[in-house]
Amino acid sequence: MTPSTLKPALRLVEGEGAEAQRYAETVQAFLAGSEEAFAQLASLHQRTVYAVVRRYVARPEDAKDLTQKALLQAYAARPKVLGRLSQEPFAFKAWLLRIAVNVGKNHARMLRLWRMEPVGHLTQVEDGHQLPGAELELNEQRKRLRAAIVKLPPRQQEVVSLRLDGELSFAEIGEALGITENNAVVNFHYAVRKLKSLLGEEAP
Amino acid sequence: MTPCSDWAERLLAHASNTLSTVEERLVAAHLKHCEGCRAELRGTQALFEQFGATLDAGDERMLAALDRELLPTLRRQRERTLRAHRTARVSLAAGLAAVALLGSWQRLPRHALGHSVELPGTVELASADGLTFDDDAVGTFSLEDDGALEGTEAEP
Numbered sequence: 001m002t003p004s005t006l007k008p009a010l011r012l013v014e015g016e017g018a019e020a021q022r023y024a025e026t027v028q029a030f031l032a033g034s035e036e037a038f039a040q041l042a043s044l045h046q047r048t049v050y051a052v053v054r055r056y057v058a059r060p061e062d063a064k065d066l067t068q069k070a071l072l073q074a075y076a077a078r079p080k081v082l083g084r085l086s087q088e089p090f091a092f093k094a095w096l097l098r099i100a101v102n103v104g105k106n107h108a109r110m111l112r113l114w115r116m117e118p119v120g121h122l123t124q125v126e127d128g129h130q131l132p133g134a135e136l137e138l139n140e141q142r143k144r145l146r147a148a149i150v151k152l153p154p155r156q157q158e159v160v161s162l163r164l165d166g167e168l169s170f171a172e173i174g175e176a177l178g179i180t181e182n183n184a185v186v187n188f189h190y191a192v193r194k195l196k197s198l199l200g201e202e203a204p
Numbered sequence: 205m206t207p208c209s210d211w212a213e214r215l216l217a218h219a220s221n222t223l224s225t226v227e228e229r230l231v232a233a234h235l236k237h238c239e240g241c242r243a244e245l246r247g248t249q250a251l252f253e254q255f256g257a258t259l260d261a262g263d264e265r266m267l268a269a270l271d272r273e274l275l276p277t278l279r280r281q282r283e284r285t286l287r288a289h290r291t292a293r294v295s296l297a298a299g300l301a302a303v304a305l306l307g308s309w310q311r312l313p314r315h316a317l318g319h320s321v322e323l324p325g326t327v328e329l330a331s332a333d334g335l336t337f338d339d340d341a342v343g344t345f346s347l348e349d350d351g352a353l354e355g356t357e358a359e360p
Contacts, residue, residue: 035282039275046270051259064266071274072281138257145254163220164255170222189216196251 027092031082038078042071045093049100051165055149055157056104066107070100091175097166098176101158148198156191159184207244208234215241219248 029037046067053066074096081090149157155177162173163184173184207215211234217223218231235242259267 035278039278042274042278043271046274047267050263050267050270054258054263060260060262060266063263064270067270068274068277072277075278075281076285139260141254142258142260145251145258160255164252165258185217185222188220189213192216192248192251196247199251 024089027090030092031078031090033078035075038075041092041096042074045096046071048093048166049096052097052100052161053104053107055146055161055165056108062107066103067100070096070103073103074099091172093166094168094172094176097162097168100166101162101176105154105158144199145195148195151198152191152194155179156187156194159187160191160195163188205240205243207240208238211238211241212244215245216248219245219252 026037026040030041049070050063050067053070054060054063057063057066077099081095149160152160158177159173162168162176163170166173168176170184170188171181173179173188174181177184179187211231214223214227214231218228223231235245
């Protein structure tokens, strides 16, 4: 599913304009208890949530489960949001991705507790498929990148994922992780440098 | 060629679209004549693109399944929550009713519950001056909550 095939009624729009207004209204409807509004928002953001939790799991099936878990947790947490909602517009996406990061982290913690295989050691190449050369190369890249991300400190992993998978601004990342915007920027810069260094070392 | 170390931060910020307009112009001007920084920027942009391409065919299948399953799952969850709330409300109401019933039962006088004590026809009540009262008019004595004996004393 590409972004263009997302729900036609709603697109992720930041800033101003009719679509942004519509998005804000959908968020308000969700806060007012509309299940349909939440389904629209969830459908719009589920790819991003999936991409974020995917960093914490080895298999697509697990990522799907965690995505569903994060979305259901968000749905159930609506009354809590209402309880501490300020005058400012509610940053739904940042809030949702914060839940996704927490769900992913908890899952990773459980994996460590049960001494299961770390995420970075698993290949993404599907069994039984004869992949063409380009696709094989792409899979190798994915595998290397995944392994490199796992080597980052947890905070840097979170920041880089929220920035590049979640496409959040640094201010939103700071809000989501409970750190300052500047701290998010610094973590991101360190993470990118380290990733480039790790991938550079491994490049053939 | 190596990138200029004092431009590294700004190049990364440029790749992340977090520079101000003025700084963007400065970076653009620098990139025009610095091959090392251009290569560095290309590397960073390639890394960011890799991030965008981390989902494979298996992931796409899961995303499609999520799209199908999300709404039914949400509905199931809502029904479960409603059921749980209903059960909790019924349990609470039953509990409150039980407490209220118990409370009112404890407040009832014993005779109202059939625990009254019928005294014998002749009651001898010793008075302070040693006189004895003999009366057939017998009152009914019952215990109140505080345990005090209450009743109609025999008329002298």
